Structure formats: structure tokens, C-alpha cells
Amino acid sequence: MESITSVDTTHLHLLLNHVPTVGTVAALALLLLAIVRRDEMLKLAGLEVIFVIALLSMPVYMTGVAAQHKIHKMPGVSDTAMSVHQDAALTGFTVAEFAGFVAWIGLWQSRRRGRAAPGVMTAVVVLSATSLALMGRAANLGGEIRHPEIVTAAASAMDPAQFVTAQISDIMVNSPWAWPASEAVHFLGLSLSIGVLFAINLRILGVMKHVPFGDLHRLLPWGMLGFGANLITGMLFFVGQPGQYLDSAPFYWKVVFLMVAGANFLYLTVFKRSWAAGAFTAGFGDKAMAVLSIFSWLAVLYGGRMLPFIGHAF
Amino acid sequence: MGFLAWLEALPLSIWVHESPSVWAQPTILTLHTMGMAVLVGASWVLDLRLLGVSRNVPLASYRWVFRAVAIAFTVNVITGVLLFASKAATWGTAFPFLVKMLFVAASVAFLVPLRTLVLTSGPEQVEVAGNARFLAVASILMWAGAVTAGRLLAYLVP
Secondary structure, X not given: OHHHHHOOXXXXXXXXXXXXXXXXXXXHHHHHHHHHHOOHHHHHHHHHHHHHHHHHHHHHHHHHHHHHHHHOOOOOOOHHHHHHHHHXXXXXXXXXXXXXXXXXXXXXXXXXXXXXXHXXXXXXXXXXXXXHHHHHHHHHHHHHHHOHHHOOHHHXXXXXXXXXXXXXXXXXXXXXXXXXXXXXXXXHHXXXXXXXHHHHHHHHOOOOOOOOHHHHHOOHHHHHHHHHHHHHHXXXXXXXXXXXXXXXXXXXXXXXXXXXXXXXXXXXXXXXXXXXXXXXXXXXXXXXXXXXXXXXXXXXXXXXXXXXXXXXXX | OHHHHHHHOOHHHHHHHHOOOOOOHHHHHHHHHHHHHHHHHHHHHHHHHHOOOOOOOOHXXXXXXXXXXXHHHHHHHHHHHHHHHHOHHHHOOOXXXXXXXXXXXXXXXXXXXXXHHHHOOOOOOOOOOHHHHHHHHHHHHHHXXXXXXXXXXXXXXX
16 A cells, blocks of 8 residues: 555656646647537537546646655755746646536536536636646746756745745644634535435436436536535645645545546536436446445545555654 | 543543554544445435425435435444544543534434435425425534534544
């Protein structure tokens, strides 16, 4: 179990960090093609790619912070450049998550009504284009980390406490209520998400046999609400005290299973079979997916709850 | 006070509290959290249905909620008693803990009429009576209080 923390996060970051930039270019191209050709399938593909980019942006951000902790004492590496890059990345990440969230709403609407609302499509394109610009800027600033000679004078004169990440961290660590309140919200969110996904996956496994899948699909936005609350509070913890998570094996597993659970959430949203007929019996593949989903969410919870106990204590 | 001290001095309580094993407090606490997620989550799914989410689904289809709740509640009573016993003198005299238990008791109390409502509804019945909506709102709020109070115990009770 410990071996997962020996993953070379610096190289992983250099590999994954192309996803938010190159991936978003591809996703926007798909969406623009879809709009020009009036092709609903292509539109769905574009929305799905944007959702997946939002998911993968989490490990991109986290491996980036891990890389910073590993290389900040190396010669030829600018600490200020890394903090500037990190602030830019957090801004891009936030917009990318909103883009993924709105893209998910579009997918949910498409499943229910055959197409996403025009306002949602506009919002996805605007948010994705903004995220691409911000991520591009972050990528550019990231390139300066190894080249301290091109760090601008203004940046190197910055007070370390000015960085957004430093300010969030300051509030999370020093405020008497910020961390506890976020923990309480995190637990409310996990209960909501797990309750909703439990209900939908039990339906696939054969409970509530006579209920059309489409009727339970209505619940998904509530699962997304819980997930959103937990993404926000979870990021506050991570930005607040990254050192607690970077060498922690349960945290690595948690992020791995979060990717699986997120992909499964997408599958449940766009899932085709079962919609036409009232009662349906899921095939083996769907049942395996449902079991995997319940297992992944419990694994995410396990990784989170075991954080203080396995790996290293804090 | 004698009872709490006796409870805390039991070998099992000491094992939960002192053992460095991952199977002691860490696993018990994690099972307690998983039980909470299923217990509260399944209750909320039913509450949301009563408030109009997935309104086409007959109420009778929600019988599974009470099986899930029964299993999760059993897990949480067992793990909860173990966690209480491991620090009985602390929990037994802490006001925030009493608040949490009152929220849990109220949440469970609201589940009783909700269960009757689901078990007595016809196979195709989808209409929800007005007072059931009140029960649903109360259930959502009481569980939210129980989860919040429970999580804050770590900060309020030293």
C-alpha cells in the first residue's frame, strides 16, 4: 500500500498537465463542430470530454503541488515562479471545474429531454474557453519554474503572503471555525452523494425493479450537489494543509477511486439502456458497473477517513 | 460516574482507545462513517421523494430504504457504543455529545411514521399527504444536525 506514494509525482504532473490545455482545445473543437453541423451526438461527446477533463484536472493540480514540495530546494528552481504558477493553476482549475459541472448539467438535460438547453451550451463554451486561457497562462508560468532568469521583476518582488493559495491556507489553518465547518459540510455532502448513488445503483442491481430508470435519474443532480460541496471543501483542506496529503497513501488511493467513481457517475448520467422500457433488467456489465460504483465511493470514503491513521500521522 | 469509569476501564474499551492496530479505533471510526453515509443518505433519498424528487416513483418502491437504514443503524449502534466506551468518562459528560444524541434520537423518531407511511401505501400510490412533507423536512434537518454535531465533536470535546 505504501508503494503508491513512491509514484514520481513530478513526472506524473508533466504528463497529466497537458490534459487541461490540449484536452480543452480538442473538446472546444468538438463542440464548435457539433454546433456548426447541428450534430447532437458530437455535442454529447464534447460535453463528456469536458467533464472528464474536469475530473483529471484534480490529479493535475495535486501532482503539481506534490512536485513543488519535492523540487523547491533544488538549485535553478524559482520558488516564487512556482507560487505564481500555482495561483494561476488554482484559478484555471476552479473555472475548469465549473465548466465540467455545467457540461454535466448539459448531459443530464440531454438524457432527459433529448438536448441540452441553449444557455447551458453557451455557458459551457464560455467557461471552457476561459479555462483554456487561464490554463494556458498557468502552463506558460509553469515553464518559467526552470528558468529563473525570465521570471519578471514584479513577480520576484512579490510578498509570499500575497498568493491566493497562501491566503486560503492562512484562513484554513488559523481560523477557529473554517476547518471544522468545512469538515461538517464535507460529511453532509458525502452522505448525500452516497445516498443518491446507493439508490441508483441498487436499482440497477435489481431493487425497485418496476421503477423506470428515468425516474431515478432525477436524483442525480442531488448526488452532484453533494459531490460539488465535497470538491470545494476537499480543495480547501488540500490547499490549506497540502503537507498532510502529499505523502499519504490513503490520499493517493482516494484520488484514484475518485476518478473511477467520477467516470461511473458520468456513465450513470448518459446510460442508454432502460430508458425506453418501464421495467428493465440490467445485464451483467451494468451490474458489474453498479458494484464497482458502490465499491469506489466506499473506497473514497475509506481513504479519506483513514487519512490520519495510515501512512503517516498528522 | 462510577459506571462511566467502569465502562472505560473494560479491556475492550482500552483496546479501542490504546491499540495502535488499524483495526481498533481507525476501522471502527471508518465503519461508523460508512454507516452514517448509508443511514443518512438513504433517509434523505426518501425525504427528497416525499418533497417531489422522482415524483412518479410509487412510495411502496422505497421499502428498501428501511432495510438499508436497519443495517446501517445496527452497524452504527455497535461501532458507536465501542467508540463511546473507549472514552466513556469524556463523552458521557460532554454537552455537545448529548446534543448529537438528541439529534440522532429525533431523526430515528421521524423514521417511524415515515416507515408506516411507506409500508402502508398501495403498490401504485404516488400521492404524498401534506403532513408527510413536514416529516420529510424534519427528517432532513434532524439528520443534518446529527451529522454536523457528530463531526464537530472532534473539535468541541477535547
